[in-house]
Amino acid sequence: MSTGADAGTAGARFRITAVADSDSYLKFACATLQGLGPEWERRVLLVRSPLQPTHEQLAAATAGTFQDGRAVPVVPAGTLRSVLAGSDVVLAAATGPVAEEVFGHAARLTPRPALVSALPGVAIPATGKALAFRALGDAFITHSYAECRAFSDLAEALQQEPEQRILVSRLPFLKSNPRPEPVQAPLKTVVFAPQAKVPVEREDRVAILQALAALARRSGLTVRVKLRAWAGEPQTHREQYPFDTLWNQLVEARAAAGHELEFCTGSMADQLAPGTAMVTVSSTAALEAVDAGLPVLILSDFGVSEEMLNKVFTGSGLLGTLDDLKAGRFFHPEPGWLRDNYFHQQDTPLGDLLALYARRARAGKLVLSDERLAANRRRRLRLRLRTLLPAPALKLVLALRR
Template sequence: MTAAPPGGGRLRIVAIADTDSYVKWSAALIGGATDRWDATLLVLETPLVVSEAQRAAALSGSGLAPDRVERIEYAALSARLRELRPDAVLVAARGPLVRVLARDVAAMRPRPVIMTGLPGISIPATRKALVYRTQCDLFVVHSRRELRDFTALSERTGFGARFALATLPFARGAAHGAAGTAGEQTGSDLVFAAQARVPATRADRLRVARMLVRAAEADPSRRVVVKLRAAEGEQQTHVEHDGYPELLSTLGALPPNLVTSTSPMNVALATAEGLVTVSSTAAIEAIARGLPVIALDTFGVSRALINETLADAGLLGSEEDVVARRLRHPASSWLDDNYFHAPDADDWEQATAELIARRRAGELAPRPALARRGGALRDAWERRVALGRSDTSASGAFAYAIGLPVRAVVRSVQRARRTLVPRVRAEHAR
C-alpha cells in the first residue's frame, strides 16, 4: 500500500546504518520506495563501518541514488537529523547500537517515528532482538512466519512491539520468472555464500574449504566461486575468524577454477548455476532469481545455525550433493510463508504512514526504554561499547574506564558460578 502523507508531499525517512549487511538492507528497503518517500541513508562511522568498496557493493541495485547517502560521525548525527527533520528514522544496526541510537532519536523534538528491522533470515525469533529494540515504534520483518513468530514472542514476553511486513529487499524483482521455479539457466558458476559465524569452529570451516576444493576438482570446466563478505582489512557485521582465503591457503595448490570474489551478490549470481550456503540470506536472493540452492547439512539443523527455515524448504544437501552439483528448488508450499508472499501483503509503508499521522496528531505515545540500573552512567557505558572510539564524549570515556574492570570482575564471578554450582550439586547428590 502506498504511504499517503497528511497534507500532501512525500514523507521523509532517514535510515542510519554502519555495517555491510545493514547498509545493504536499509538501502534496498528505502531505495525501493523512493518514488513515494524522500529517503536518505546516513552511514555512521563506527569500528565496523563499511569501506568505500563495501558501500558501493551494498548500494548496487538498491534503487537508492549515491547522492542520497552520506557518511557521518556520531558527534554530528543529532544535528544532521535535526536538519533533515525526518518523519521516520530507520535504525538499521546491530542490537547494542540500535539501543543507543533509538534513545538518541527518542529525545528529538519533534520525535520521529522510530523503525528498525533485521537484514535477513530472522528465524528463530529471539528475545534479545526485542530487548535491544524496545524503544522502536515499528519492527519490520520479512515473512509471514517471522511476523507470526515475533508477534507471539512479543506477546509472551510482554514487550508489546508492533510489527509490519516487507518483502525482503533482495527477493524483490526476481530476475528469472517466478521464485522457487527453475529459471533459464545461463550461468555455470557454483557460488558459495560465506558467513562470518556459521559454521563457528575452525575445524568445521576447514571442512567446508576442502569440500569446495573437491567441487572444483570434480569439473575443471566450471568455476566454484567463494563469495566473500569483505576483502582483507574490511569489517563485517559479525567478526569473522578463520576466513576462507586463509583456510584455502593451507590446502596447498588450488584448482584454477576455484576463485574468491567480493563482488556484490547480485553480480555473483548473474553468472551462477546455483548457490551453496549453510544459512546465508543469499539463498533467498538465489531463489528469487529461480536459481537452485543447497543448504549444507553437514553440521545439522539448529537455531544456532539459523538454517531451520531452509531445512523446511527441502533445500538441505550433503557435501557429496555439492560436489556433484545436485542443486534443488524449494517446496512450493514453503514459499508464501517464507519470504515470497504476494507483494500486496506488504504493509510496512502504510504502517509507518499511520504512525506518522498519529505522531503529528499527538496521539503516538513514546515507547519507554527498558528499565535497568545505572542511569546516565549506564547509558554512557552502552554508547561507548556500541560505538567504540567513534564515541568521543568525556562521559563515554569515564564510563568505560570505570565499567571495563567492573565487567571483568562480574564475568569472573559468573564463570566461577558456572564451575562451582555443578560441583556443589554433585556433592549434595552423593
C-alpha cells in the same frame, strides 16, 4: 488505505532517514528505501563505527539503488539527535547497540519521528536481545510469516509492552512476485556464500573448501567463493577463520593446487546469472538465489539448528550435504515452504505501512510511556556500568541497587 496522494495534501513528502553501521545493514537500508514511492524524501546515513564499510563494500551495498554512485554521509553517534531532526520516520537499520543509540536520540526530538527497525536478512532464531536493543521502537519489521510468529511469541513471553508492533514485509531485494519460478539453464558456475558466524570450527570450514575444490576438479565448473569482505576488513559479524585465509593456507600446505577456486567480493546480484547454483551453510544469499530461480544447496553436515542459523530451511527441500556438493547436486524449494518463508504475497506495501506511522508522527500522536523510557535508561546504564567499571565495583553497584 491512504497512500501517497494523501501525503501531498499534508503539505510535503514524507521524510525518512535510515541509519546504518555495516555493509549488510546499509544494503538493506538502501534497498528498503529504494522500494518506497515518490511521496517519500529518502536519506541514508552511516554511524561512525569499527564496522564502517570499505569503499568496495559501499559500492556493493548501494548498487542498483538511489544511492548508487553517491557518497553516504558518515556521522558521529553524538550528532544523531540533530541530524535526525525533521524526519517523519527513522529506520534504525543497524546492529543492536547502534539501533538503541539511534532510538535514544530520536526519541528526544520534538516532534518525535516514528521509530522503526529491522534485521537485514534471515532473522530466525528470534532473540530477546534483538528486541531488547530495539525496545523503544514503534514497529519492528519481519520478513516472513514465520519470523512474525517467532518474534510475536517471544515478545509475549518476555511480557514486553505492546506499543511496538511486529510488522510483516518482504526482504527488499527479493523481486519475484509472488513466488519465483525455476530457471532452466545448463549449469556453468557454482557460488559459495560464506556466513561469518557458522560453521564455527576451522576444520568444518576447511571441509567446505575441500568439497568445493573437489567439485571444480571433477566437473570443470567455475567455482567461486563470494566473500562479503576480505580477511581483516570490517563486516557485521566477526569471522574467526576467513575463507580466503584458510584457502591460502591450504595452497601453502599443498593440500590444494590453488587454481580450483576463485574468490571475489562485490554485489551478490552480479553473481546470480542463469546457469549458476548457490551453496551456503546459512546466508540470505540463498534467498536471493531462490528469488532468481536458481538451484540452491544448504549444507546440513554441521547441524540444522538455531545455533547454526539454518533451522528456517527445515522443510524447504534445499538441505543437502558435502557429498551433494561434490557431486554437483542442487535443489529448488518446496512451494509450501516458500509461502511461509520470505516469498509471501505482500498485500499492503511497506511504504503504506510506514506512511501510517509518518502521519501519526506529524500529528504528534506517537508517545513513549514513562515506563518504557525509564526501562531503557536503566538498561543503558547497566550496559555502561558493565563496560566501564572493574568487576568488584560492578558487583558492589549491583548489590546496592538490589
